[in-house]
Each structure stands twice: as C-alpha cells, then as structure tokens.
Amino acid sequence: MGAKIRFFRGINYLWVINRTVVMTPEITFPSLLDIRTAHARIQPMIHRTPILTSSAIDRIAGCEIYFKCENFQKVGAFKARGAANAVLKLSSQQQSRGVATHSSGNHAAALARAASAAGINSYIVMPSTAPEIKKKAVESYGGQIIFCEPTLEARQHTLEEVVSDTGATFIPPYDHLDVIEGQATCALEIWEEGLSLEALVAPVGGGGLLGGTALTTHSLVPTCKVYGAEPEGADDAYRSFQANQLIPMANPKTIADGLLTSLGNLNWAIISRYVADILTANDAEIIAAMRLVYERMKIVIEPSCAVPLAVVLKYPECFIGKKVGIILSGGNVDLGKLPF
Amino acid sequence: MGAKIRFFRGINYLWVINRTVVMTPEITFPSLLDIRTAHARIQPMIHRTPILTSSAIDRIAGCEIYFKCENFQKVGAFKARGAANAVLKLSSQQQSRGVATHSSGNHAAALARAASAAGINSYIVMPSTAPEIKKKAVESYGGQIIFCEPTLEARQHTLEEVVSDTGATFIPPYDHLDVIEGQATCALEIWEEGLSLEALVAPVGGGGLLGGTALTTHSLVPTCKVYGAEPEGADDAYRSFQANQLIPMANPKTIADGLLTSLGNLNWAIISRYVADILTANDAEIIAAMRLVYERMKIVIEPSCAVPLAVVLKYPECFIGKKVGIILSGGNVDLGKLPF
Numbered sequence: 001m002g003a004k005i006r007f008f009r010g011i012n013y014l015w016v017i018n019r020t021v022v023m024t025p026e027i028t029f030p031s032l033l034d035i036r037t038a039h040a041r042i043q044p045m046i047h048r049t050p051i052l053t054s055s056a057i058d059r060i061a062g063c064e065i066y067f068k069c070e071n072f073q074k075v076g077a078f079k080a081r082g083a084a085n086a087v088l089k090l091s092s093q094q095q096s097r098g099v100a101t102h103s104s105g106n107h108a109a110a111l112a113r114a115a116s117a118a119g120i121n122s123y124i125v126m127p128s129t130a131p132e133i134k135k136k137a138v139e140s141y142g143g144q145i146i147f148c149e150p151t152l153e154a155r156q157h158t159l160e161e162v163v164s165d166t167g168a169t170f171i172p173p174y175d176h177l178d179v180i181e182g183q184a185t186c187a188l189e190i191w192e193e194g195l196s197l198e199a200l201v202a203p204v205g206g207g208g209l210l211g212g213t214a215l216t217t218h219s220l221v222p223t224c225k226v227y228g229a230e231p232e233g234a235d236d237a238y239r240s241f242q243a244n245q246l247i248p249m250a251n252p253k254t255i256a257d258g259l260l261t262s263l264g265n266l267n268w269a270i271i272s273r274y275v276a277d278i279l280t281a282n283d284a285e286i287i288a289a290m291r292l293v294y295e296r297m298k299i300v301i302e303p304s305c306a307v308p309l310a311v312v313l314k315y316p317e318c319f320i321g322k323k324v325g326i327i328l329s330g331g332n333v334d335l336g337k338l339p340f
Numbered sequence: 341m342g343a344k345i346r347f348f349r350g351i352n353y354l355w356v357i358n359r360t361v362v363m364t365p366e367i368t369f370p371s372l373l374d375i376r377t378a379h380a381r382i383q384p385m386i387h388r389t390p391i392l393t394s395s396a397i398d399r400i401a402g403c404e405i406y407f408k409c410e411n412f413q414k415v416g417a418f419k420a421r422g423a424a425n426a427v428l429k430l431s432s433q434q435q436s437r438g439v440a441t442h443s444s445g446n447h448a449a450a451l452a453r454a455a456s457a458a459g460i461n462s463y464i465v466m467p468s469t470a471p472e473i474k475k476k477a478v479e480s481y482g483g484q485i486i487f488c489e490p491t492l493e494a495r496q497h498t499l500e501e502v503v504s505d506t507g508a509t510f511i512p513p514y515d516h517l518d519v520i521e522g523q524a525t526c527a528l529e530i531w532e533e534g535l536s537l538e539a540l541v542a543p544v545g546g547g548g549l550l551g552g553t554a555l556t557t558h559s560l561v562p563t564c565k566v567y568g569a570e571p572e573g574a575d576d577a578y579r580s581f582q583a584n585q586l587i588p589m590a591n592p593k594t595i596a597d598g599l600l601t602s603l604g605n606l607n608w609a610i611i612s613r614y615v616a617d618i619l620t621a622n623d624a625e626i627i628a629a630m631r632l633v634y635e636r637m638k639i640v641i642e643p644s645c646a647v648p649l650a651v652v653l654k655y656p657e658c659f660i661g662k663k664v665g666i667i668l669s670g671g672n673v674d675l676g677k678l679p680f
Contacts, residue, residue, distance in 0.1 A: 050390070071638045291675060298411045298640040298671035331638035335631060340675050 029270060030181040032219035035212075038178075039185040042084040045117050048189055049073050056296045061312055062320045066197065068190050071301050071331030075109045075141070077258075078186050078209055078329050079173070083110035085182030086171045087118050095120045097167035102148075102155045104130040105258060106330055107173035112143025123168050125159045133334065174206030175264025184212030190325055191220045199318065200325040201308040204228035204237045204278065205259035207267025209329060214274035225276035227318070229308040231256040231286060237263050237271065238278040255283045255339060258304030258330065279318070281310035287339045289313060293328075294340075302333040369610060370521040372559035375552075378518075379525040382424040385457050388529055389413050396636045401652055402660045406537065408530050411641050411671030415449045415481070417598075418526050418549055418669050419513070423450035425522030426511045427458050435460045437507035442488075442495045444470040445598060446670055447513035452483025463508050465499045473674065514546030515604030524552030530665055531560045539658065540665040541648040544568035544577045544618065545599035547607025549669060554614035565616035567658070569648040571596040571626060577603050577611065578618040595623045595679060598644030598670065619658070621650035627679045629653060633668075634680075642673040 030038070052067045070078040087099060098121030101111050108124045115122035122143045126135065127150035138145055148158035163170055171179065186209065187200065200217055204210040207228075214226045230237050233254030240247045240263060249262040263271070271278075281289070290306035293299060308326040312319050370378070392407045410418040427439060438461030441451050448464045455462035462483045466475065467490035478485055488498035503510055511519065526549065527540065540557055544550040547568075554566045570577050573594030580587045580603060589602040603611070611618075621629070630646035633639060648666040652659050 076638060294640050294675055298416060300634050300638040300640060335634055335678065335680050338675065338678065 027266065027269065029215055030177060030184060032216070034181055035184045035188055035216055035219075038085045038181045039188050041088050042081055042182060042185065045074065045084040045088075045114060046080050046185075047073055051190065051193060051195075052297060052299070054297050057292060057309070060292070061309075061324075062316055063312070064323045065309075065312065066190070066193075066195055066323070066325045067297070068186060068325060068327045069299065070186060071299060071305060071328050073330070075106060075113050075137075076330055076332040077106040077110065078183055078327070079106040079110035080113065081185050082174075082176075082179035082182035082208055082212075083107065083114040083171065084117070085185075086176060086178040087111070087114040087120070089178050090169055094169050097169070098122060099171050100125070100159060100162050100166070100168040101171050101173065102126070102159045103173055104134045105173075106332055108134070108143065109137045109141055109332075111171055112138045112141035116142035121166070121168070123162045123166060125155055125162060127155065131334075172264075174208030174211075174261070175266050177266060179208050180211045180215070180266060180270070182212070183208045184216045186327060187213040187216035188220075190327075191216065195325065196323060197221070197224055197325040198322040199225045199227060200327075201227045201229050201279075201312060202327040203256070203259055203304050203307045203329050204230050204263070204271070205234070205304065206261040207237065207263045207271055209327065210237075210275065211267040211270040213327065214270055218274040225318075226274065227308075227311070228271065228275055228278040229311040230278055230280045231259055231304075231307055232280045232282045234259050235278075235280050238280050240268060241272070241275075241278045244272070254286075256286055256304040256307055258302060259307065277318075279311035279315050281307055281314055285310040285314055291340050299328075300331045300333065301328055302330050303339070305329045305331065367517075367606065367609065369555055370517060370524060372556070374521055375524045375528055375556055375559075378425045378521045379528050381428050382421060382522060382525065385414065385424040385428075385454060386420050386525075387413055391530065391533060391535075392637060392639070394637050397632060397649075400632070401649075401664075402656055403652070404663045405649075405652065406530070406535055406663070406665045407637070408526060408665060408667045409639065410526060411639060411645060411668050413670070415446060415453050415477075416670055416672040417446040417450065418523055418667070419446040419450035420453065421525050422514075422516075422519035422522035422548055422552075423447065423454040423511065424457070425525075426516060426518040427451070427454040427460070429518050430509055434509050437509070438462060439511050440465070440499060440502050440506070440508040441511050441513065442466070442499045443513055444474045445513070446672055448474070448483065449477045449481055449672075451511055452478045452481035456482035461506070461508065463502045463506060465495055465502060467495065471674075512604075514548030514551075514601070515606050517606060519548050520551045520555070520606060520610070522552070523548045524556045526667060527553040527556035528560075530667075531556065535665065536663060537561070537564055537665040538662040539565045539567060540667075541567045541569050541652060542667040543596070543599055543644050543647045543669050544570050544603070544611070545574070545644065546601040547577065547603045547611055549667065550577075550615065551607040551610040553667065554610055558614040565658075566614065567648075567651070568611065568615055568618040569651040570618055570620050571599055571644075571647055572620045572622045574599050575618075575620050578620050580608060581612070581615075581618045584612070594626075596626055596644040596647055598642060599647065617658075619651035619655050621647055621654055625650040625654055631680050639668075640671045640673065641668055642670050643679065645669045645671065
C-alpha cells in the first residue's frame with residue numbers, strides 16, 4: 001500500500017479536514033477475506049440481525065423484498081459494525097490512547113459503545129446545540145463528550161485539539177477503510193442466507209454502508225445489481241454518478257437526517273466502480289415508504305432508512321418481478337417528531 | 341357436553357346478547373391435545389411469531405424478559421389465531437353460510453381474513469361512525485361490512501338480522517371456546533421454545549388471550565405463574581378477581597383501546613381458576629412502557645400491548661430476578677395519534 005494509505009491510516013483526521021486530497025487508483029479495497037475476517041472480529045460486539053419479509057408490501061411493490069433489519073442492530077443502526085471493526089483493528093498502543101470523532105449521530109453512539117466494549121476511552125466532539133437525546137445516548141455508552149461551537153471550523157479545530165491532547169485515533173464516520181470493511185459485513189450476512197437476490201438496495205449518505213455493500217456483493221455475486229438510494233434533497237451521490245466525478249453536497253435539505261453528509265472520497269472510489277445506479281426519492285415518497293413499514297411490518301425505522309423502499313416503489317422498471325434485498329439501516333428516530 | 345354448551349355453540353349469538361346466562365361447572369375447557377390440534381389446524385393461516393429480547397429493557401426491569409411478538413402476527417394481532425380456529429372448526433354446511441360478528445377492532449379484521457382464506461363469506465357489523473381505517477382493513481381482507489347506528493342495541497339487533505338473513509354463524513371476539521382454543525396456541529409456541537419461564541404475562545380485555553394462555557400454561561408448566569395485565573381505567577378483571585365473581589365493566593376509559601371490553605363468561609371461568617393474579621397500570625405507565633418498546637426494541641405496538649411490560653416494571657416484587665414471558669398482543673395503532 002502506497003503513501004496515500006499511510007497518510008490515511010496515520011494522521012487520518014486530516015483526511016476529512018483537508019478535502020482536497022485526491023484519491024489515486026493505488027488504494028487497495030478490503031477483499032472478501034478481509035470482510036470475512038472483520039465479520040469474525042466484530043461478531044461478539046454485534047447482533048446478527050434478522051431478515052424480514054412482508055407479503056403486503058410485496059403485493060404493493062410487485063417484487064419479492066427481503067429486508068435486512070439493521071434497525072435491530074446494537075445502538076439501533078448498522079454503524080455498530082464499522083465502529084467495532086475500526087476500534088478492534090487498532091494496535092494495543094493506539095487503543096490505550098482511545099478513539100475520537102466528531103458526530104452527533106449514530107456513529108458517535110456506535111463509536112462510544114465499541115470503545116466501552118473494548119475497554120478504551122472515546123472522545124466525542126459535539127456541537128453545544130446537539131439535542132439532549134443524542135448527548136444522553138453517547139453518555140449512556142460511556143463516551144466523553146467535548147462540546148464545541150456549532151460550526152464546521154470549531155468542530156474540526158476541537159477534534160484536532162482532542163487528538164493532540166490525548167493521542168486518540170480519529171475514527172471518521174465513513175471515509176475510512178476499516179469502517180467501510182465493517183459496514184461490508186452486513187451484506188455478507190445477507191448473502192450467507194442464500195437468497196439469490198437480483199438487486200440489493202442500500203441508502204447512501206457518506207457512502208460507508210453502500211460502499212461496503214457493493215464491495216461484498218461484487219466479490220460474492222457480481223451479477224446482483226447494487227443500487228444506492230438517496231434523498232432528492234441531498235443527491236450528491238446521484239449527481240456525482242451522472243457527472244462521473246465526486247461532487248460535494250452543498251446545503252442539503254431532507255427529512256432523511258442521516259443522509260445529509262457528503263459522499264466520502266474512498267466511498268466514491270468504491271461506489272463509482274461497483275454500484276449499478278443511484279436512485280432518488282423526495283421527502284413525500286420517503287415518508288410514505290416509512291409509514292408503510294410501520295403499518296405493515298410493525299417495526300420502527302428512521303426516515304433515512306425508508307429511502308431504499310421509496311425508490312423500489314418509485315422505479316418498478318428496475319425491480320418488478322425480482323428478488324430484491326433492502327438494507328433497513330437504522331431505527332433511531334425522535335418519536336415525538338414522526339412525520340405522520 | 342351439556343345443554344349450556346349446545347346453547348353456546350348453536351345459536352351462540354344470544355350468548356353475548358343475553359348476559360344473564362350463568363356459567364356452570366359442567367363446561368369442558370379445551371385440553372392440551374385440543375390446543376395442539378388447533379395449532380396444527382391454523383398453522384397454514386398464521387405466522388409463528390418470533391420471541392425477542394432486549395438487554396436494555398432487562399437492565400431496567402431487573403429480570404429476563406422474553407417478548408412473544410404477536411404484533412408481527414397476520415392482521416397485526418393474536419386475534420388471527422382464534423378467528424382462524426373458529427372458522428376452520430365449522431362444518432362445511434356452516435361454512436357455506438359464512439360467519440358474522442360485530443366489532444370494529446382486530447377481531448373484525450381477523451375474522452374477515454380467516455373467512456377469505458377459507459373461501460367463505462364474512463359479515464361484519466360496524467357502527468357507521470367507525471374510523472375509515474378500520475373499515476378499509478376489513479374490506480381489504482374481503483369482509484362485507486353492514487353498518488348500524490352506534491349503539492349497543494343497534495349493533496346486536498343488526499347482527500341478529502344478518503344472522504337470520506344469511507344463516508351465518510356468529511363468531512364472538514372472545515367469549516367462545518374455539519376462539520379461546522385458538523388464542524391458546526400462542527402460549528403453546530412460547531413453551532415449545534423451552535425457555536423455562538417462571539412468569540407469563542398477557543393483557544386482559546375480554547379474556548380470550550389470557551384465558552388461552554392460562555389453559556396452555558396450566559397444562560404444560562403448572563409451576564409458571566400466569567398474570568393478567570389490565571389498564572386501571574378498565575379494571576373489571578382486577579375487580580372480579582378481588583371479589584371472586586365476575587363484575588362487568590361500566591364506562592371504561594383508557595388509552596389501551598383494545599382492552600375496553602368486559603371479561604367474557606367463559607373467559608372468567610378459566611381466568612378465575614388458572615391465573616395467579618391481575619395487575620393494573622395507569623395510562624401514564626402504559627405510555628411509558630409503550631415508548632420503551634419503540635425506543636429500545638424498535639418495534640411498533642399498540643397501547644393495549646404495552647400493559648404487560650408496564651406491570652412488570654411496576655411490580656418488581658413479582659418479577660425481579662425471574663425469567664418472564666410477555667405476550668405483545670398487537671401492533672395496530674393509529675400512527676397519527678401516537679401518545680408521544
């Protein structure tokens with residue numbers, strides 16, 4: 001592995017801060033063996049989540065859908081996989097200094113929990129304006145919160161300070177090979193069920209889950225088409241796909257609050273190679289799909305999680321009559337603010 | 341079986357209309373063999389629902405809870421079991437004339453669906469004021485709705501007319517041995533998992549589920565205590581239990597809308613013999629338990645379904661340190677009116 005990788009793995013917090021770093025083709029993505037090894041590594045820290053079906057939704061969609069329920073995952077989201085893998089792959093010297101990230105979402109909770117489970121410290125940089133419920137989640141998993149002003153600059157600066165003071169390793173939420181490798185274990189569990197899917201749909205925000213899903217599926221069942229599902233109001237992956245180059249997201253606006261982030265560099269490198277297409281849905285379509293899951297499947301999902309079903313219903317030309325896998329990414333929703 | 345039973349099975353719609361009929365000890369309750377036979381009978385029409393656990397809720401409750409998820413059952417509630425059993429036990433002559441009931445709740449949908457699956461007609465008497473969503477549910481399962489004025493008299497009169505016009509068999513929602521036998525198959529599935537539970541808690545409204553649960557458990561594991569969980573605002577089972585005689589409910593008021601009904605005669609006969617105790621919770625406690633299930637288990641349940649967890653949290657003296665089964669009875673909730 002070349003200099004870029006050393007840079008990424010070494011002082012990797014700069015990777016996200018300095019977005020001008022250019023990807024080169026010399027990067028080695030996790031292999032199927034790497035993903036299988038990661039799965040064995042994180043096994044004690046995660047749930048093997050169930051795959052559910054709904055004959056009512058199948059009738060509506062005109063296809064046979066298999067829902068991989070990561071809303072039942074530890075911390076309520078697939079993020080538990082990537083965070084656990086990244087923490088467990090650190091050297092014992094690195095582990096002794098802890099891990100750090102800036103996030104107020106599922107990654108923060110997942111990293112705090114993975115660190116606690118591994119018996120190490122975690123430092124979570126959060127804007128002082130973060131909702132009380134998110135702070136409590138991180139604290140309940142044993143994470144140490146460092147508050148900052150609610151600006152990108154303050155967040156990055158505070159993270160740099162924390163890393164410099166503690167020697168902790170920065171684990172970014174998606175633009176990191178160990179995180180992607182961890183998220184790739186979700187599709188591995190799907191394929192281990194022997195379902196002979198013809199299409200597999202995952203939501204795309206930063207691209208950790210979609211990237212990992214594409215890597216696993218390309219290795220195991222290259223004939224299966226992997227689709228990214230994205231909100232119209234945060235469609236950087238869609239536009240990047242159309243333009244054949246990474247276009248960062250500016251001013252995203254969607255109810256799917258887990259998908260507001262821009263696609264990562266590593267993630268784009270994988271997605272541009274191995275994903276069949278990016279399909280988008282608007283907020284009304286996302287809410288309708290979300291409601292359908294609550295009503296027919298009786299499970300709790302967050303809005304971001306409903307985007308794959310929304311696109312499966314919206315683009316029958318891609319899915320009708322097929323066996324389709326959908327990754328339900330998470331269930332951490334503010335129950336007081338459900339959109340119905 | 342004596343005259344009372346013939347009366348019940350024959351023109352059984354009179355049973356509910358004429359509440360002065362007195363139970364006699366000559367009634368033979370379904371045996372374990374009957375319940376096993378019912379389970380085999382309804383198998384093609386129902387789901388074998390999963391049993392879920394939550395380490396977070398276990399920590400809060402101080403006991404080991406196994407949740408039997410009938411919210412994932414066909415039509416979203418355990419009612420699918422009793423309705424299927426009652427329909428399938430009819431003679432082919434009875435079946436050819438269809439089935440009838442008055443209900444706007446889960447039993448109506450369950451009976452319509454069971455009838456459709458058996459290829460027979462179902463006539464559902466509903467108040468003209470019933471919510472649109474309930475009408476649609478019955479129609480979507482192929483039930484024929486007959487509207488009546490929203491009074492008890494109109495409902496009973498309309499049902500009598502329907503039965504007299506069509507020759508359909510009235511299948512009441514709970515006060516019926518075949519219905520109870522069907523609901524008893526839920527506990528059978530729990531015990532087949534070999535969980536060595538020390539307590540099993542089911543909600544109680546009319547008493548079909550609790551009665552069936554008590555019958556199965558008494559036959560299989562008589563050392564396991566079966567508890568009924570009831571809202572304070574509809575506590576006829578609790579008061580009946582205290583008074584050692586059936587006291588009908590007057591003016592019930594609770595968020596647990598599936599438990600507003602008065603305990604049935606047959607149901608009381610079973611419950612008074614085989615249930616250890618009836619525990620009650622108020623609406624605030626029910627809502628808190630409901631929220632806990634949404635947040636920690638990521639599943640959708642209706643308020644009635646949260647009453648067992650509410651009492652397990654409220655009465656630690658009965659449950660702490662034990663292996664406890666909870667039947668989550670259903671998930672048909674108006675998502676626009678969630679109490680949080």
